Amino acid sequence: MESPTTDAPELDSPGDRIGPPSPRPVWHLTPERNWMNDPNGLVHVDGVFHAFFQYNPGGAGWGNMSWGHAVSEDLLTWRELDVAIPFTDNEQVYSGSAVIDHGNTSGLGDGVTDPVVAIYTAATTDRLQAQALAVSRDRGMTWERYAGNPVLDRGSREFRDPKVFRYSGGDGPARWIMVAVEAVAHEVLIYSSENLRDWTWESKFDVPMPLDELWECPDLISLPLDGEERWVMLLSTHSHDPANTQGSRMRWFLGDFDGHRFVPAPGEQWRLLDLGRDFYAGVTFADAPDGRRLMLGWMSNWQYAREVPTEPFRGAMSLPRELSLRRADARAGSGGIDLVQTPVVPEGLEWRPVDVAAHEPAEVEVGVTGVLSVEADLAGGRTLALELCSGDEVLATVTLDGASRELVFDRPAPGGEGVHETFPSVRRMPLGGDGRLASVQIFLDAHLVEIFACDGAAVMSHQAFVGADGWRVRVAGDASAQVMVGATDTE
Template sequence: MTDDADKPVFHFTPQRNWMNDPNGLVYLDGVYHLFFQYNPDGNDWGNMSWGHATSTDLLSWAEQSLALPYTQDEQIFSGSIVVDHDNTTGFGQDGVVPLVAIYTRVTSNAVQAQALAFSLDRGMTWQKYHANPVLDRNSSAFRDPKVFRAADRHGRERWVMVAVEAEQRMLLVYSSHDLIMWAYESTFGPFGDEGVVWECPDLFALNLNGDPSHPRWVLVLSTNKVPDHDSAAFSFTGHFDGHVFVADDAETWRPLDYGRDFYAAVSFANTPDACRIILGWANNWQYAADAPTYPWRGAMTLPRQLELTETGITQNLPAVTEEALPAEPSQTYQADHLEGPVIFDAGRHYRFRLTCTLDDAAEVSVGLLSGAGMPAAVLHYAAGTHTLSFERTRSGRNEFHPRFAEVSSVRLPSSSSPSPSSSPQSLSQSLSHRLELDIFVDGCIIEVFANRGADTLTMQAFSAPDAREIVLSADGRAPIRARVELYDLTQITVANSRMLMLENVAGPPSE
């Protein structure tokens, strides 16, 4: 049991009980809907149901009533939601466009099959399809359907589902004209490491460098090792013709995030301007059940808008989220020769933006959630190797699991160019490297966006309730020019109540 100092305020967490994968992410009538794996009866995994939360900016969330509760005969595993604009299912009534949930039902005999439910009041209440399941392989590991619209080889649009045979490491592709009758299309896999299960697939197009004439397809997969249960999320680029996905390089698994606590990431459907926004579960199956929080357990990551360049996927906050954040920093700091340590009284909910120019021999560290000089987490960058590491081994509360106190790292691409807002005359010619870190600390959740989202790290860190300092320091062997902007995010409050009703946000249902 911990003090609520660990609880985030701008990352969604339920008021109480267990939460894991995000499900059914969808945008409708000005509101983002987050459904999620939820245990309504306790803060351990079990009794899987769909919880529900809503937001207009992906930052402040209102927890709504339980959407799809488990029953004695059925648990509700992961899935997706689509807006059935053309009423292909026939579920719509009186011109109201239905939301349709496609989820994995798990029956008492452990069979996993795909089922439907629909809502005619913008996701507030749900009715299950009377002839469930709609797709059944008589399998104990066929799950996590993600459904979207895509054209076939003849240009005809229809529904496409990607789901996994988790233990066989296979992605299955199906198509349908009405979400009820499904036809098999193809299989992707198996390949990669054995001893893992595949989960939570997503498949979508991204325009290379934002150019609509150069679309590429991206497959997102989460993997969970067995029996160690060490989990992570990965991406592949490739081609999809509406029937078959072909990866550019099926043997190269590119992490979506280089921290230990990023899993089950999937994207929102029906977003404005077709932007691709994902959310993940900020946890790891290896120790999620032991995390020292009560009565809640589990948090979501910040939203991330994905863009594709020649060097890979970048992840940054969507514009709607950036606009909800403070525009002016509460503290600033600048040094032509950083030595340190420089200490900032930051609290436990903040944004810390660090820009450094440094040479090959320089190293810089940022201690987070520090109390009495002992940070619960340390970010360290070595310019000579371009390595950014995240360490949570020295202090903080890490005894609850033997594998929690480990180090994660990523080798950042070399960056020597000043940002457009910097004056070249202000940069010493001897400082050949540039590092930009955008760090969000929210209770026990830390997210790091490096070099404008080229790489990210998400980690949890559990500290003493009064650990509220940031410690910025350098090794002193080489000059480092540094600029800091600190933003207080304490006032961004997650609206964890059921008082924010949808009719007060978005008006009448879509027609």
């Protein structure tokens, strides 16, 4: 959650535009209208996924921060509900998390149903940030602020984004763990609690980043690997420095956690989670079925988020991604351990094949929403280029380069005025594989483009503002390929 102490203005106006309006995504969570950023309070309750999110009830620009609310049974079809926790005259409701308080450890329940408790950052008019609670006694549908707020106050202007989970390992009884950040000081702070109301300092994690950026939206999760429990720290970072051409990004760090301290794995360092321009603030669901680690992220970038040409809404979430750990493919030359992201895909996709012969260009009509599954023969350093077009305009080019074994995403400046200087960009990621075949999935959903390679070990997310007629893909190069196009009847 970006702090108002940065240069971010509070806006109720639509903001600048960088082109004509793009259609609304089908598979991604968007608000019916107005501004959305970070996912908050992701929790699964009684078969329903609840996604809360940073929301401006008053307009399509950042400001009046409240928790918007949507629910889904399949993570792809969402129903927006009333604002869950609205801003007040003296408090904006910044990012945080939610948990089902099994056994009512907080004492905030009604004695009948386990309460759902939200832990959020209260940003007050004195420009301080502290952690506060809200409670739902009807399984996440309606919310009431806790009368004893704030529950954790450091007297700081940059202390925010609490992610809370239940921990039952190590020494002592089960307890709640909170990770939050001192954004400017570059610290992830770890606290513990028996009741969600009284918090005890445990430790901090402050392994430095390559660049001087704000730290935001931490998450600490356990994942199995080779029959053992390992821990991953997720973190989002952002810079307002014009020389920083990435702007917003997410990183991850492998380590171990004993209920008190997160300790890096030997030789480990921060690694990028998504190699594109438009993935930020990703956090995981509490109480997801079967212990799955399901993540949503905000698909935008603080450098130009206020300028995107969507209306009457501005902001979208990513496809849900299931996280897992896997020994890295030695053939890809990476070594070590990969964090794998597997997208949750729509059921009932109807596939049609498109065979692409070397040196024979082909065109593929996708529509506003669809999936490209590409398998290319890159033997001998061959290449395959997929131009993602809106009408006759090339919005981005995806090149599978057999010589470098890389996927290259090239996004030029779109038409229209007010384009941020960093919007045009080129990003690269490994293709992995055996040196010959390369397999890639490309999800196109209105202006949202998500690309998965190396069986989910390499991922990039971008925005590219397609027109109302949808996507047309031109395929060319000296590599032969088969392109499968998947679509549903939901467009």
